Amino acid sequence: MSKRKQAQGCQPMLRRTFLFLIGIAVTRVLAEYFSVAKNRDSFLTVINQLWHKLLAVLSDRQSHQIPESLPKNPIVRSSKSDRPLPSNPVQKPPANSPTAQPSQLQIIKGSANQTKPVQVSIQTLAGASFYLTAIDLADPEHYITIGLANNAILANNSQATGGDEPFANMVARYGAAVVANGTFFGKDEQKAVLGNMVAAGKFLKYSRWENYGTTLAIKAGNQLEMVTARTEGKPDWSQHWFSLTCGPRLVKGGKVWLSPLSEGFKDASVLGVGSRSAIGFPASRDKLFLVTFIDSLSLEAEAKVMLAIGCLEAMNLDGGDSVGLAHQGQILLPPGRNLTNVLVVYDRQYPAPTELKQSWERFQKGDRPTPDKSVFFD
Structure with missing residues (x-):
């Protein structure tokens, strides 16, 4: 060679x-x-x-397209529509309220003579029937928090669980104006809840890697925030007095916004037609609208309803057999299974516990939640 x-x-x-x-x-x-x-x-x-x-x-x-796997705006009538109309109707909020920047708006709780009961009414909009709960953040007696099954201190996670509990038991224990289903949870023995969770200025669950779904939060001065982690970056949970993660997002910036796959939702029961509940707030950012649907419907139909009642931002909550609503101790819609977490709303007739009110005052003075070893997990 x-x-x-x-x-x-x-x-x-x-x-x-x-x-x-x-x-x-x-x-x-x-x-x-x-x-x-x-x-x-x-x-x-x-x-x-x-x-x-x-x-x-x-x-x-x-943003303004529905994935092909989602049904196109169906609404399925339910036998639940025969339930009685609550006695205290709510006026429909204007859909064209002027927008306001979160950093420029602070809704401070008013004086005692401004207090009114939390308003719950039954309405039909965009072809769907539902219960509408209006929570006035400016009312000094209106408070929202998270209740856990079996009066647990921490939310169910991959390491520890408090199990689940009949909805009627939770309604009786919390003695609130309104009790409703909260976020998703697993079907296994752990029954771990979805996302990080803050209530009364304390972490109930925390993972630094959490980047799933959409988070609704109440910050100092009653400022409301809604963040979709995978498209907007993670929220700063340490600035939340109240924080619940669920989804998919329904309304963003006053427009229907549906992108469940990008948020990490793939379950057919979430993407299809079913029993639903949702939460959102108007452009005035002084109220929360909790909507519990009587009819089964698609995400698109749900989003259109939330837009119709005047929501600037809105997200889906747990649905299916988890949908439940109680008003002043009366169960209007019973869930089909035990729950692990619920939204709890207090007013002047059903006052918040002293500790909850004190936690709000401490938070306004600068106290912030910090995850400790008991709630911090990966």
Whole structure:
């Protein structure tokens, strides 16, 4: 073999050897770098940010489109529509209220002579019948919090669980103006709830990796926030007095906004037609609208209803057999199964516990929730 051919034959071997040595060196450097927990966290944070930006671009294209797997606006009549009309009707809020920037608006609770009972009424809009609960954040006696099954201190998670409980038991224990179903939870033995959760300025559940669904929060000064983690970045739960994660999002910026797949929802029971509940707030940002549907309907139909009642932002809550509503101790819609968490609303006739009111006052003075080892998990 000529020297020229020998040289040509050695070149590929030299290249492979060089690349092999480079690979070993890079592997050692990366192993050292990722052996430090802080470096791992920083790397994952960057990856998450890039992923969120990609999803944001994709979601902008999907914002006003319904994925093909979603039914197109069906509403299925339910026998539950024969239930009696509550005695205290609610006026429909205007759909064209002027918008306000969250940073510029603070709804401070008013004086005692402004207190009124939480309003619950039955309405039909956009072809669907539902119970509408209006929570006035400016009312000094209106408070919303989260109740857990069996009076647990922490929400069910992958490491510990308080199980579930009959809805009637929870209604009786909390003695509130309104008790309604909250967020999703697993069907396994743990029955872990979805997302991070804050109530009365304390973490009930926390994971730093949480980036699923949409979060509704009440911040200092009664400022309302709704954040879809995978398209807008994670919310700062340490600034929340009340915080519940569920979804998919229904309304964003006063427009129907549906992109459940990008939020991480793939379950057919969520994407299809079924019993539903939702929560949102108007452009004035001084109220919460909790909607419990009597009819079964699609996400698109649900979103149109939330828009019709005047929501600037809205998200879906747990549905199916979990849908339940009680008003002043009377169960209007009973769930078909035990629940792990509920939304609890107090007013002047059914006053909030002293500790809940004190936690609000402490929060306004700068007290903030901090996850400890009992609620912090990965």
